[in-house]
Amino acid sequence: ADALDSRSLCLLRETLACHHGLADFAFAMQGLGSGAISLAGTEAQLARYLPRVAKGEAIAAFALSEPEAGSDVAALACRGRIENDVIVIDGEKTWISNGGIADFYVVFLRTEDLPGTRGLSACIVDADTPGLEIAERIEVIAPHPLARLMFKNCRVPLTQLLGAPGEGFKLAMRTLDIFRSSVAAAANGFARAAFEAALARCQERRMFGQRLGDFQLTQTKLAQMALRLDAAALLTYRAAWERDRGQKVTREAAMAKLYATEEAQRTIDDAVQIFGGLGVTRGQTPERLYREIRALRIYEGASEVQQLIIGREALRTSFKKLVSRD
Numbered sequence: 001a002d003a004l005d006s007r008s009l010c011l012l013r014e015t016l017a018c019h020h021g022l023a024d025f026a027f028a029m030q031g032l033g034s035g036a037i038s039l040a041g042t043e044a045q046l047a048r049y050l051p052r053v054a055k056g057e058a059i060a061a062f063a064l065s066e067p068e069a070g071s072d073v074a075a076l077a078c079r080g081r082i083e084n085d086v087i088v089i090d091g092e093k094t095w096i097s098n099g100g101i102a103d104f105y106v107v108f109l110r111t112e113d114l115p116g117t118r119g120l121s122a123c124i125v126d127a128d129t130p131g132l133e134i135a136e137r138i139e140v141i142a143p144h145p146l147a148r149l150m151f152k153n154c155r156v157p158l159t160q161l162l163g164a165p166g167e168g169f170k171l172a173m174r175t176l177d178i179f180r181s182s183v184a185a186a187a188n189g190f191a192r193a194a195f196e197a198a199l200a201r202c203q204e205r206r207m208f209g210q211r212l213g214d215f216q217l218t219q220t221k222l223a224q225m226a227l228r229l230d231a232a233a234l235l236t237y238r239a240a241w242e243r244d245r246g247q248k249v250t251r252e253a254a255m256a257k258l259y260a261t262e263e264a265q266r267t268i269d270d271a272v273q274i275f276g277g278l279g280v281t282r283g284q285t286p287e288r289l290y291r292e293i294r295a296l297r298i299y300e301g302a303s304e305v306q307q308l309i310i311g312r313e314a315l316r317t318s319f320k321k322l323v324s325r326d
Contacts, residue, residue: 076108184259
C-alpha cells in the first residue's frame with residue numbers, strides 16, 4: 001500500500017484538471033476515499049472494496065471534516081462507541097465530497113476519551129447502513145457533489161474498523177500526505193489550461209492595429225504566468241519524487257500545495273483579465289477555471305494551515321541542528 005505512486009498520481013491529476021475540473025474531481029475523490037483502505041485495510045476489506053472502485057462499480061468518499069473540525073482534526077467530535085462486535089456511530093460530518101452519491105464512506109471518529117488527536121479511529125461505513133442520513137446537499141460555486149452526513153445510532157460491524165483503534169489520525173495524515181501533492185498537480189493543470197487559453201487569445205485578439213500579444217504589458221503578464229507554472233511544477237514533482245523514495249514529505253507537500261494553488265489562482269485571474277469581458281462570461285474557459293480553482297486553496301488543508309506546517313517544520317529542523325552541534 002505504501003507503494004502508491006505519487007508521481008503517477010500527480011501526472012494523472014494534472015492532465016485531467018487541464019482537461020476539465022469534473023474529470024479531476026471524480027478521479028481524486030475516488031482515490032482519496034479508497035486510498036485509506038489501500039494503506040490500512042485488511043485483506044477482506046481490500047478484496048471487498050478496491051476491485052469495485054477500480055472497475056467504476058462503486059463510488060468512494062473520505063469523511064473527515066465536521067462543522068467545528070475542518071483543518072483542526074484534533075477537534076473531531078463524531079463518536080464511535082465500541083460495543084462487543086459493533087461500532088455505534090453518532091455525530092455529523094460536513095463538506096464531504098461525493099456525499100450523497102458514494103457507495104461507502106471512510107469515516108474518522110473518536111472512539112476513546114483522550115485529548116487531541118489521540119483516540120481517533122477510522123472505519124468503513126456502507127452508504128445503505130441504517131442510521132446514516134444525507135442531512136443536506138451543499139451547493140458551491142463549482143459543480144461538485146458535497147453533502148452533510150448525520151449518524152444516529154449507526155451500527156457498523158467491528159470488522160469495518162480501518163486499522164487499529166486510536167490510529168485514525170495517523171491514517172488520515174498518511175492519506176492526505178499522499179494526495180496533498182496531487183492537489184498541487186491539479187492546480188497546475190487548471191493553471192496550464194488558463195495559460196494555453198490566454199496564449200490563444202493573445203494570438204487571435206486584435207486591438208489598436210496589433211495583436212494583443214504584441215503589447216509589452218501582455219508579454220510581461222504571460223512571462224509571469226509561465227514562471228509560476230514551472231516553479232509550481234518543480235515543487236509538486238519534488239514532493240512526489242521524495243515521497244516515492246520513502247522520504248517524509250510533510251514540508252515538501254505543504255510547500256507544493258501552498259504555492260501551486262495560490263499561484264494558479266493568480267494565473268487564472270490573469271487569464272480572465274486577458275480575455276476582458278469574455279473572461280467572466282459563463283461558458284468561457286477562464287470563467288470556469290476561476291470558479292474551479294478557488295476550493296483548492298481550502299480543501300485538504302487551507303493555505304494558512306500549509307504556512308503553519310512549513311514554519312513549524314523549519315523551526316523543528318533548526319532545533320535539531322542546534323542540538324546536534326551540542
